[in-house]
Amino acid sequence: MTAVRVLVGTRKGAFILAGDGKRQRWDVRGPFFAGWEIYHMKGSPADPEQLYASQSSAWFGQVLQRSCDGGRTWEAPGGGPEKSADGMPRGESNKFVYDTTSKTGKPLTTHQWYDGTQHPWEFKRVWHLEPSLSDPDIVYAGVEDAALFRSSDGGTTWQELAGLRGHGTGPQWQPGAGGMCLHTILLDPGDPRRMFAAISAAGAFKTEDAGVTWRPINRGLQSKYIPNPTAEVGHCVHRLALHRARPRVLFMQKHWDVMRSDDAGESWREVSGNLPTDFGFVIDVHAHEPDTIYVVPIKSDSEHYPPGGQLRVYRSRTGGGEWEALTQGLPQRDCYVNVLRDAMAVDSLDQCGVYFGTTGGQVYASADGGDTWSAIVRDLPPVLSVEVQTLP
Amino acid sequence: MIRVELPQHLQTLAGVGGEVMLEVPGPATTRSVLDALEARYPVLRGTIRDHDTLERRPFVRVFACARDWSHEPQDSPLPAAVASGAEPLLVVGAIAGG
Numbered sequence: 001m002t003a004v005r006v007l008v009g010t011r012k013g014a015f016i017l018a019g020d021g022k023r024q025r026w027d028v029r030g031p032f033f034a035g036w037e038i039y040h041m042k043g044s045p046a047d048p049e050q051l052y053a054s055q056s057s058a059w060f061g062q063v064l065q066r067s068c069d070g071g072r073t074w075e076a077p078g079g080g081p082e083k084s085a086d087g088m089p090r091g092e093s094n095k096f097v098y099d100t101t102s103k104t105g106k107p108l109t110t111h112q113w114y115d116g117t118q119h120p121w122e123f124k125r126v127w128h129l130e131p132s133l134s135d136p137d138i139v140y141a142g143v144e145d146a147a148l149f150r151s152s153d154g155g156t157t158w159q160e161l162a163g164l165r166g167h168g169t170g171p172q173w174q175p176g177a178g179g180m181c182l183h184t185i186l187l188d189p190g191d192p193r194r195m196f197a198a199i200s201a202a203g204a205f206k207t208e209d210a211g212v213t214w215r216p217i218n219r220g221l222q223s224k225y226i227p228n229p230t231a232e233v234g235h236c237v238h239r240l241a242l243h244r245a246r247p248r249v250l251f252m253q254k255h256w257d258v259m260r261s262d263d264a265g266e267s268w269r270e271v272s273g274n275l276p277t278d279f280g281f282v283i284d285v286h287a288h289e290p291d292t293i294y295v296v297p298i299k300s301d302s303e304h305y306p307p308g309g310q311l312r313v314y315r316s317r318t319g320g321g322e323w324e325a326l327t328q329g330l331p332q333r334d335c336y337v338n339v340l341r342d343a344m345a346v347d348s349l350d351q352c353g354v355y356f357g358t359t360g361g362q363v364y365a366s367a368d369g370g371d372t373w374s375a376i377v378r379d380l381p382p383v384l385s386v387e388v389q390t391l392p
Numbered sequence: 393m394i395r396v397e398l399p400q401h402l403q404t405l406a407g408v409g410g411e412v413m414l415e416v417p418g419p420a421t422t423r424s425v426l427d428a429l430e431a432r433y434p435v436l437r438g439t440i441r442d443h444d445t446l447e448r449r450p451f452v453r454v455f456a457c458a459r460d461w462s463h464e465p466q467d468s469p470l471p472a473a474v475a476s477g478a479e480p481l482l483v484v485g486a487i488a489g490g
Binding site: 096097 | 434
């Protein structure tokens, strides 16, 4: 009996949408962490019962939550009440401190602020959690201000992979409208030393030594809104995606432009093709067809809603370039929601399911690769992220 | 015993309802009370004070006996009524809404 579990992070808490294998009946659980912003929630591929959630608040900062039972119960690792004078938990699961030590760290430089001046690095929140493909206790965190952290003890303690923030171009990075966030972490299933990360607005980066050293991979990107449109860094990359069976092929939704790389990010070419607008946030790949990709075009960077008030997913079966609009079951008038960068995911059932959430609180699902859609829920708080687990 | 009243979100996070009663060694100051609070509820570390610098977070304020204690030095003695447990130390969100 297969099933899916859709993990939804919203502005006011987390929700778990439990669906049957046909994806017809849904049980909506939550809100968990009610009233807090849940930027992201994701399960371990190695142990689907182990989930991680990023809980944050402008008032009270960052909290890291973990569940070991598929989301029924949660704990802040190491943050429980004191049990004895000797066994006091350390309470460091939300301690994200930039590594400035001489042995492993890098000097905490400045980055470019909105007005072009330099600004100190300040931790604000965790945008994205990426559990290891093989070890449920290893998890990566992409944070704002942009940096990458790693935990090897189930989220109890975190260490920065300082080679990314400190590799030299940091003073040229700048915040996008949502902040200077590291929002995408892709792990190469074929090579555990290779990872990709993306930062708004700095660009895409790659490591081939398990995160010790990094370099920008932005050749081929053109961004008209920065002084040098083909600069090494400074591009507002919104999202990267890859297919597990073909991890050297990367897809990118940039601020404007949908891009593709066939050489693990060394070079990019535009595949926006016949999209009505190539601005957008999400991009994802079909679970079984590496050349089938999905985007949700948004009108522009100043009008964050679908063109013409018509919510449409666009699918390319050719790895980009040629796109078809998917409309059945989606509102085709008076729809002015946005779909944020972490708010699309696919399941791996035989007939691939596709899911996305909107700032209007709807979570849409398609059980037939995007041909038809229906809303699992319609009235959640604004959706920040959507992930899907396919359960045996 | 010193009484501390937390905002709703932090009560939920710590798994407490209403006031927290704390044994605080030495003089009762903002620092010593928060040290004791975080020692008993480690999940609150980083939520009232910055994890690293231990500075008060910008959107959190502290009140004692109807007085804003947020900008007092952290080692200033709290009012006798708070030190004796007659009045609670209030930790509040700096602005409403959200």
